[in-house]
Amino acid sequence: MKIAIDAMGGDNAPKEIVLGAMKAVEAFSDIELILVGDEDKINETLTPHERISAIHTTEVILATDEPVRAVRRKKDASMVLAARQVAEGLADACLSAGNTGALMAAGLFVVGRIEGIDRPALAPTLPTIDGKGFLLLDVGANADAKPEHLLQYAMMGSIYSEKVRGIKEPRVGLLNIGTEEKKGNELTKHAFELLKTAEVNFIGNVEARDLLSGVADVVVTDGFTGNMVLKTIEGTALGMFKMLKTALMSSVKSKLAAAVLKPNLKQLKNTLDYSEYGGAALFGLKAPVIKAHGSSNAQALFSAVKQTREMVANNVVGMVKQTVEENKQ
Numbered sequence: 001m002k003i004a005i006d007a008m009g010g011d012n013a014p015k016e017i018v019l020g021a022m023k024a025v026e027a028f029s030d031i032e033l034i035l036v037g038d039e040d041k042i043n044e045t046l047t048p049h050e051r052i053s054a055i056h057t058t059e060v061i062l063a064t065d066e067p068v069r070a071v072r073r074k075k076d077a078s079m080v081l082a083a084r085q086v087a088e089g090l091a092d093a094c095l096s097a098g099n100t101g102a103l104m105a106a107g108l109f110v111v112g113r114i115e116g117i118d119r120p121a122l123a124p125t126l127p128t129i130d131g132k133g134f135l136l137l138d139v140g141a142n143a144d145a146k147p148e149h150l151l152q153y154a155m156m157g158s159i160y161s162e163k164v165r166g167i168k169e170p171r172v173g174l175l176n177i178g179t180e181e182k183k184g185n186e187l188t189k190h191a192f193e194l195l196k197t198a199e200v201n202f203i204g205n206v207e208a209r210d211l212l213s214g215v216a217d218v219v220v221t222d223g224f225t226g227n228m229v230l231k232t233i234e235g236t237a238l239g240m241f242k243m244l245k246t247a248l249m250s251s252v253k254s255k256l257a258a259a260v261l262k263p264n265l266k267q268l269k270n271t272l273d274y275s276e277y278g279g280a281a282l283f284g285l286k287a288p289v290i291k292a293h294g295s296s297n298a299q300a301l302f303s304a305v306k307q308t309r310e311m312v313a314n315n316v317v318g319m320v321k322q323t324v325e326e327n328k329q
Helices: 014-027 039-043 067-073 078-087 100-111 147-163 186-196 206-215 224-249 251-271 300-312 314-327
Strands: 002-006 032-037 050-055 092-096 122-124 134-137 171-174 202-205 219-220 280-283 290-293
Touching: 002 014, 002 100, 002 314, 014 050, 014 280, 014 300, 032 039, 032 202, 039 050, 039 290, 067 100, 067 300, 078 100, 078 202, 092 300, 100 122, 100 280, 100 290, 122 147, 122 219, 134 147, 147 171, 147 186, 147 280, 147 314, 171 224, 186 202, 186 300, 206 224, 290 300, 300 314
Parallel strands: 002 032, 002 092, 032 050, 092 290, 134 219, 171 202, 171 219
Antiparallel strands: 122 280, 280 290
């Protein structure tokens, strides 16, 4: 399978992107990677490999660019060209660590939406205490949502969790302000009724405080709420580690304790780092499009390639299309 990678997207591009790509082709013999970006800069890090090729362009979509305008005007940008490889059938999937909004726009306008899916959803796998993680969607592809959209999110999230994450009958929860059936606003009340009769393993409403305890394998919500939850989890984890570091560096005794605990603290940090689970998938498009974390290092990019490979190998997009068509009948 062929995966197109925006080599210029992200804080550490292209070096860490290229290193991650090199690691991926060594680990997986069934993939070919197409690096899209400035060849001179790519070649500073790249060791030539028969399953890594490059498409040269010097145009880049910046983090500060307005997403839709950038995709329409910067037609030779590395991200847009990577998406075009997929649209033209030259690659099976694409991924980028660049501008999230621009990647969503490129996915929608260049790759295209699955017929029958009203709105795509952006879905990362977030950490849980037991290390298994859970899929949260939507986290910002669409700020607003209708009950029907949450039903589609649940369907797509279930297929992905079963086929890629290997979870049998994944538990689907509806994010709400209480677990009681009648809790919430009009959106969650109507979504509850739809999910209750849907062909997914719906377990009811779940509260934000229980997410990291692994209360559900798939959690659905509107993009505004999902993005707030995502940023809160990320910010809380970073804040906790800063406070912990300050406490452990406050005296000679605590510094000695820190030295002993260092391996355990590193393991804890990795557990809380959602980039270890891969990237955020854009569900509802005609081919897999993955958004890697903006600060991705080589390991995070490798994880994103692994995730993309599994989506292609398990025909997640085809399964979504099939389910949508069956629901029409």
